[in-house]
Amino acid sequence: MSTIHKSQNFNDIPAYDKEYWWSKTPQERLAAALKLIRRAKAIYYANPANASLGNGGQVLKSNRPIKHRKLPMLEP
Numbered sequence: 001m002s003t004i005h006k007s008q009n010f011n012d013i014p015a016y017d018k019e020y021w022w023s024k025t026p027q028e029r030l031a032a033a034l035k036l037i038r039r040a041k042a043i044y045y046a047n048p049a050n051a052s053l054g055n056g057g058q059v060l061k062s063n064r065p066i067k068h069r070k071l072p073m074l075e076p
Helices: 015-023 026-046
Strands: none
Touching: none
């Protein structure tokens, strides 16, 4: 399985994903966590408006989210 699900609410994750996760060794779970952290940092650094994380800090959320254009509302 190549998809990694992340949720703050344990109940949001399907049972088969929980079983898959806990069937892994601690080293495999640490490797998956490291992969998530690296992806988060890459996304964070992709926005030039964000401050540097040179001290090894954790990415919690973007300091200055990129503005996206608003799409017009479609009336039914």
